Amino acid sequence: MDLGGINPAVLIASLMVASVPIMLAALGELVVEKAGVLNLGVEGMMIMGAICGFVTAVETGSPFLGFIGGALGAMALSLIFAFLTQVLQANQVATGLALTLFGLGLSSLIGQGYVGIKPPATAIVPFGPLADIPVVGRILFSHDPVVYLSIALVAGVWAVLKFSRTGLVIRAVGESHDAAHALGYKVTRIRILAILFGGAMAGLGGAYVSLVRVPQWTDGITAGAGWIALAIVVFASWKPWRILIGAYLFGGITVLQLNLQAAGARIPVEYLSMSPYLITILVLVIMSSGKGRASLNAPVALGQNFHASR
Template sequence: MELFGINPAILVASLMVAAVPILLAAIGELVVEKAGVLNLGVEGMMIMGAISGFITAVHTGSPALGFLGGALGAMALSLVFALLTQVFLANQVATGLALTLFGLGFSSLMGQGYNGIKPPRTPSLPFGPLEQIPFFGRVLFSHDWVVYASVAIVAAVWAVLRYSRAGLILRAVGESHDAAHALGYKVVRIRVLAILFGAAMAGMGGAYISLVRVPQWTDGITAGAGWIALAIVVFASWKPWRVLVGAWLFGGITVLQLNLQAAGSRIPVEYLSMSPYLITILVLVIMSSGRGRAGLNAPASLGQNFHASR
């Protein structure tokens, strides 16, 4: 069954795939911000993950090692951010913006000579007869392992933040780093670990773009996905399951506009292409207007530097 020339099962399955890079980056940034650190360098870390993962996969022939290489490449870049903000107490906003600019430039340099090369294919998981179930087989049982891992990571982050002692400590650091320090917790160490986790997620998200979504390397391949991930954290009010909904919403809008173009919609292509970003901005404006509840859920120490001697 098709609606306006669009197959609903293919649409839903495609939006789940389209949402993966943003979902991974956003859930990583949520953990970073829960620790009280505002890292605006998500876009830079994603594109570093994209090129690092692409190069690793091309030379090793292994997509799995490609995702590992993407995570490590982004983590290496995030160490610069961690050093500047947590040790030298640089401004987090300015440092994050600089990280994005550096990542965009350095990834372009690393990518010289890799244009036009195809990476090894990331296969879908074999579910056998389950794939033949009408609608649900296409939606639920036709994806690669990263799609399922992204949902599992969201569930794991939710469980850790809500039920574990480590999650309680992380949230305590984000709410009041001075109180956490007074209780004997290593604030800087905890924040650095959170930054590294966020970078690993962003790097995997970037690697997914260059290895699966657009299996090739081109400059600026992330196309603003890191900024959308930052917006989704605010849209989700710093709650993991809402991050999943926000990422799927953005992925759905992206896929829908592509399907409308393919179906010969009379809406100008330019309007369809800008619609995902426009709708994201509108959602943020609505949620931020007046005394929106999104701001009430932000960690109290978000963006504030910590020094033990204060």
């Protein structure tokens, strides 16, 4: 297949990299939504992860610590969301928006002295001779650890939600918080933990943007990836493996349009760069209409606040 001088193996390898941030963030949001909480602050948490990860990596010289720092930074932000919505009973939609607005401002404040710096490079996992296999080696064995971690996390979340007691409790809380409460589960505590997990995942995704994908710091670096991640959760009908498919689909579109830009396609750059957003909308429309629509699979208590009153 000839895509105007674009090598398919390189394309697939780079779409795997491009999809990591949205995959991680969407996976975290999936768990949050499974617990019945709608956190629209993914974009804000991602960008906090991006800057905290970047600062940590630059200051310590270790990308590994950078990813930890990114996850912790975004987790701290998600704690605000957890406190406001779970303890103070604030509206989840509005709080999520506040999280994004605040995160964008705070990240740009923290990142002031870090524009134009290169972060330490994240090493590629050494697979030795495996990486030299033509095509397959380039696609499967030439990535940094986070790419493999993200896929492992999809499997992990799927297994936990489907087979473990923890997963059952999370799902119960998200389907009917009153019933879960009556059974003696700590609805608020479980939801707070889910929100923190979502924050950490969004932070990892954000750190991946600033440390590997770009890699440098500019204001608004996540450019809507958090919103696309939210859309992917709907696309995936709240099923972990479909997150993987959705993320690869959007990673593919992003990489393809970037390659077309670089190859000097006839279509103006601006129209190419809006394509991921347009396709996200298109996919949302397809998924939310018709008889087999995704929303039928949505957690029933999604977005509803829980208050244990007598």
